[in-house]
Amino acid sequence: MQSRSIRRSLCAAAAVTALGLGHVSTGSAASDSIIYNYYEPAGVSYATSAAHSGITAVDETADHTACPAVASGYSSATLQPFTNGHNTAYLSYLCGPGLNRWYPNPSSGYLHGAVYNPNQSTTDFVSSSGWTWGG
């Protein structure tokens, strides 16, 4: 059941990537969507395919506990965001329902924008998520 759920999520995310939704670029700063209308299983983190330095904002709107995050060592969905060579960071204050927006101090490292569902039992519905870097 869980693998089917993840497969469904991966398919949805692939569709989003193929459509290239939400890309905006202004000056030296740029922003892009991470995922739209994505059913994110418990414990899964979903990261963008591209990585950039100087991430200045990550946000997401979800119905439950999903939180904006940054990641390295993986892209797309993983059930192992903290092991197996995967690195993930999120601000624990921003894991509640509604709109969460994180303004981290920009890191010089190349990171992926991500959305992590820290819940241990419930699939979250992430209606939108985006990230901004550079500038």
Next chain:
Amino acid sequence: MSMRHHLRRFAYAGLLVALVIGASRLWPNDQSADAASQSPVTQRAAALYSIFARAHVASDDVPAGLIRARDADELGLEPSSARRAYADSHRLIFAVPSTRGACLSIRLNDGSSGLNCGAAGQPPVLMSYAGAVGLVPNGVTALRYTMDDGSVLEAAPSGNVWHGPANAASVQFVGTALPPTELTPASSIPAGATLHPNGVVSNGDFGVELGG
């Protein structure tokens, strides 16, 4: 008494009334001045959360740059009507009126920041493995926490603000139809990850900017 004398007395009385009215506008009562000068957005927020109706004090001033122009535009935030909701050694939290009702804006002592605007019809909440902080609507006098061991604890909010225990797994506003809000007890920190003092949870080396 001459007509001229009556007119002079009438003029003096009128002048006195005008002076009283003028003075009351120059030195008004703080509470009524706030209510009269509030925008419709803040008035609607104050109808839900009376924290926005109390008189402004210096500690309510939002630090420069905390509310981004992007957020003010997109979310209809009114930082000039914000009220400080909570502060400890790591975080400073403001309740900010919004066209969505109210949002919570957080500034961490490492300079990073964030905000939460609750889901439709739900109050905002800032989670934490050390105890969440949220807004509670007017009229709610009790919160029911379910702990991670299944026990239940009831507590009163502090005005419109609640600060949950670190081991609370969910919170419900007693006497409302609002669904329980799932929280993040300290015991739910993911395996392999570390909670840093600034609230960031990570396992990798993202640099001191993120790790705190």
